[in-house]
Every structure is written in structure tokens, then in C-alpha cells.
Amino acid sequence: MADDIVVKKDNALVRAAYTLSLAEHRLILLAVADAAGKPDMLKDMTVYAEQYADRFKVTRQAAYMALGEASRQLFERRFSYDRLSSKGRPRKVVSRWIQRIEYGESEGLVKLRFADDVIPLLTDLQRRFTYYSLGQVAGLTSTYAVRLYELLIAWRSTGKTPVFEVADFRQHLGIEPDEYPRMTDFKRRALDVAIKQVNEHTDIVASYEQHKRGRTITGFSFTFTLKNPGRDPNTIDLLTGATDAERARPKRKRITRAEAEGMAKPGEEWGELLKRLSSEFFVTGMN
Structure with missing residues (x-):
């Protein structure tokens, strides 16, 4: 999964x-x-x-x-x-x-x-x-949404970010200098799309604040909360150096492709077999 x-x-x-x-x-x-x-x-x-x-x-x-x-x-x-x-x-x-x-x-x-x-x-x-x-x-179907989620989740411990200057923030999202030069287009086609997808499809709900100098938007800052508060499963344990999710996940046994093929059901294609075994086994020698 x-x-x-x-x-x-x-x-x-x-x-x-x-x-x-x-x-x-x-x-x-x-x-x-x-x-x-x-x-x-x-x-x-x-x-x-x-x-x-x-x-x-x-x-x-x-x-x-x-x-x-x-x-x-x-x-x-x-x-x-x-x-x-x-x-x-x-x-x-x-x-x-x-x-x-x-x-x-x-x-x-x-x-x-x-x-x-x-x-x-x-x-x-x-x-x-x-x-x-x-x-x-x-x-997430917008690459801007992927980048935004990565950027926000780096501040998981505080739930808020510093102010990102517009030029730096555009770079963070991977937007070319000549792409969406007007702020209205940038917000409508990149930022607002990214926020909407992050809120709908990830484990956080985020919002942003505009920072201005006069009437000009000079930067953005974000706040967000976890949809399921509590200890985050990806929090690093100080003693083990592993996350809760890593420690809870069963280790997969390493097997060769020949061994995997020996487990195939009649008529089962390789892709279907690999998918079925992936939760329990890690198949080596597939090159």
C-alpha cells in the first residue's frame, strides 16, 4: 500500500x-x-x-x-x-x-x-x-501541490512557516520566471490549486496569509493542522532513530525472481504476481 x-x-x-x-x-x-x-x-x-x-x-x-x-x-x-x-x-x-x-x-x-x-x-x-x-x-495531480506539501510538512513541529518571499516561493514550487507573471494568474493557476489539492488529499489542512508592501504582495506564510492529531507516525524516535511507521511495518523477506515465480498461481502474469507478493517479499535479481 x-x-x-x-x-x-x-x-x-x-x-x-x-x-x-x-x-x-x-x-x-x-x-x-x-x-x-x-x-x-x-x-x-x-x-x-x-x-x-x-x-x-x-x-x-x-x-x-x-x-x-x-x-x-x-x-x-x-x-x-x-x-x-x-x-x-x-x-x-x-x-x-x-x-x-x-x-x-x-x-x-x-x-x-x-x-x-x-x-x-x-x-x-x-x-x-x-x-x-x-x-x-x-x-496529488499538480506538481505544485507536491512541492507545497513537501515544503509545509518540513515545518510539522510548529504547524506554521516563516514568510517566503515571492521570488523564492515561486522557485520552491518549480515555477519558471516567465510563467504566471501576474499575481492573479499565479494564485489562481498554481497556489490555489495546490492548496485545494493538499487540503483534499493529504493529512493536513493548510491556509496562507499574504504579506504586502503597500499594495504589492511580497510574500506568503502558511499555517496548517493535522487532520488526525496525536503522535505522528512519521515522528523520529530519539532512541531508535526510526519512525513509528517504520518500526510497525513488518520486514519483507528477500527472495529471488526464480523463487517468486515458483509461487505464481496458474495463469498469473509477472506484474500481478509481483503486486501480490510485494507486501511480504522483496524480490531481488529483477534486472
Whole structure:
């Protein structure tokens, strides 16, 4: 189930400026979630159309089209973020997301190798992450909504954000400089759509406040509450370093593809078999 998959992103990456299509964003989230914070897995990751269709509740045909679209564009995508040097001086880092990608249309899969710079930001090496369930963004069809949810949930402990200056906030959402230059269009076609989807499909209810200088909107701040208050299942336990959701989730047994095929029912296709076994087993050797 998508609700059981936890995505981990370093907050430097959540705040980074980048533009991804919905299909590309979903592909990356799915790969990161399946890697379960293990850097070596991100070096050679395979994502199947059946997984995509199951996690994001789309048809198999839509999943094939999404993986094809993502594979055609993702290699050219770049992101940037700020990093401090050993002397405390700020540096702007620009990197590709991935350094290699291949698409097997007839096989319904994408194989990708993440760039060396991005792997540490996508794993739990330094414990500076935004944690959330993949199920929280599975129903979001606007990439702006995905970015907004990631940005807000980084402030889960306070339920409110600082003021984001308009230019920075547009970058956070992945909006190009020449896209929606008028504030009315930006709010109607990006911000308000994102807020509506976040409130309808995720575990939080959010609202925003406009900050002005004279009559000009210069920034936005957000407040939000959890729909089901109480201890959040993705809260990191200080003793174990794991979240409640991680500790409660049963570990899947690792089996080979040959072993998995031996469990197939008569006439059962590979994609159906993989889906049926996924809750109990992790199948290796699928390359």
C-alpha cells in the first residue's frame, strides 16, 4: 500500500529550486521510497509500470506513458541548492538529478542511476529529513501541490512557516520566471490549486496569509493542522532513530525472481504476481 511507503528527503533538497513534471516527480518519489534510505540502491534503481500504476492509482497504460515521458526528459533536469564551505561561506551547487537512465518500453520499466551529488540528499545519512508517506502525495495531480506539501510538512513541529518571499516561493514550487507573471494568474493557476489539492488529499489542512508592501504582495506564510492529531507516525524516535511507521511495518523477506515465480498461481502474469507478493517479499535479481 502506498500509505506504508515513507519518502525521505534532505531539507536542503526540499528547499532546492527545480522544475519537474508530475510524471518525473512521481518517478523520483517512487524510486526514493523503494530505496528505503539505502544509498547503494539509488545507484541502480529499477521502477516498473505496475508499481507506478498501483501506487498512484492510474491505469497500466497511463503508467507506461508516464514512465516514457519521464525517461525522455529527466536526464536533462537540473536542481540547485545552497551549501556552506568548510569556512562557512555560501556556495551555489547545481547538479543533475540522474547520471544515467534507460527505458524499456516493451518491459514497462525504467532503470536509473541517480547523480552522486543527489544521493546523499535522498538518504538518511545525516538525519536532517522531511518524512512523509508516499500515500500523502499519491492523490496529488499538480506538481505544485507536491512541492507545497513537501515544503509545509518540513515545518510539522510548529504547524506554521516563516514568510517566503515571492521570488523564492515561486522557485520552491518549480515555477519558471516567465510563467504566471501576474499575481492573479499565479494564485489562481498554481497556489490555489495546490492548496485545494493538499487540503483534499493529504493529512493536513493548510491556509496562507499574504504579506504586502503597500499594495504589492511580497510574500506568503502558511499555517496548517493535522487532520488526525496525536503522535505522528512519521515522528523520529530519539532512541531508535526510526519512525513509528517504520518500526510497525513488518520486514519483507528477500527472495529471488526464480523463487517468486515458483509461487505464481496458474495463469498469473509477472506484474500481478509481483503486486501480490510485494507486501511480504522483496524480490531481488529483477534486472
